[in-house]
Amino acid sequence: MRFLIILNLALLLGLTPAHAKLTVLACEPEWASLVAELGGAQVSVSSATHARQDPHHIEARPSLLAQARRADLLVCTGAELEAGWLPLLQRESGNPAIQVGTPGYFEAAAFVTLLDKPQPGQHLAGHVHTAGNPHLHLNPHNLVPIARALSQRLQQLDPTQAAFYREKGTDFLARWQAAISKWEQQAAPLRGRNVVVQHGSLAYLLRWIGLQVVADLEPIPGVEPSVNHLTSLASSLRPGAAIAILRTPYQAARPAEWLASRSQIPVHVLPYTVGGNTAAKDLFGLFDSSLRVLTAP
Helix, strand or coil, X not given: CHXXXXXXXXXXXXXXXXXXXXXXXXXXXXXXXXXXXXXXXXXXXXXXXXXXXXXXXXXXXXXHHHHHHHCCEEEECCCCCCCCCHHHHHHHHCCHHHCCCCCCEEEHHHHCCCCCCCCCCCCCCCCCXXXXXXXXXXXXXXXXXXXXXXXXXXXXXXXXXXXXXHHHHHHHHHHHHHHHHHHHHHHHHHCCCEXXXXXXXXXXXXXXXXXXXXXXXXXXXCCCCCHHHHHHHHHXXXXXXXXXXXXXXXXXXXXHHHHHHHHCCCEEECCCCCCCCCCCCCHHHHHHHHHHHHHCC
């Protein structure tokens, strides 16, 4: 009886139950940041990985499984980046809402053109993805179609808040396009300059800026460089052959430092994703910081 009285009073006063937030699990920090931009206060988002983890290889630990069980939406890169752990996470979570082919599973790679797709009949050695390079978030232009599609998915899953998500998406894209124009002006002096890399993690960033890769620390993608390979690189790279040796926070420091000491080429650690350094607190900070590192004297 008391419950009915309270319910009737609530209806008379126009009170409604609190709207439940969408629970979102992102596979990588960049997608967690994008969800936060597009979802604001209507979403609760967490990331399965952090910037100092190689996103190819993580453990589907019990705490992560618990997050997956509660998720309304799973946002991942796709293109085989998470192939070593995501299928297990989806299966063991027992959550039908986040399985491949459902509205609760979102794959960013489906909305952009991937670089470095192997040619038919090409021999694949080492860590080569048959779908193409999955590190697609480092070209800011790629985030435009992804953000549009992800905003639509949020609206589909939470239609009562569709107007809110549309407004957030419009606001983000306006700020993002303005930021791209600023970043491209800042990056203009880098076009055509040479760099040394470790793996293809930065390929989209380098292609967007116009930096040229003259050497790779990995003799085969995903294979740690041997002393012989590094020695060969050191003998072929004269001082000034590249402006920097680039690596990410999750890649081993020793090979890059070894080569730097013998080639007189400095090492720059780029954040790679949100949280990769103290300045990369969100997607805007990720690109601000990356360009700051690359253009530093």
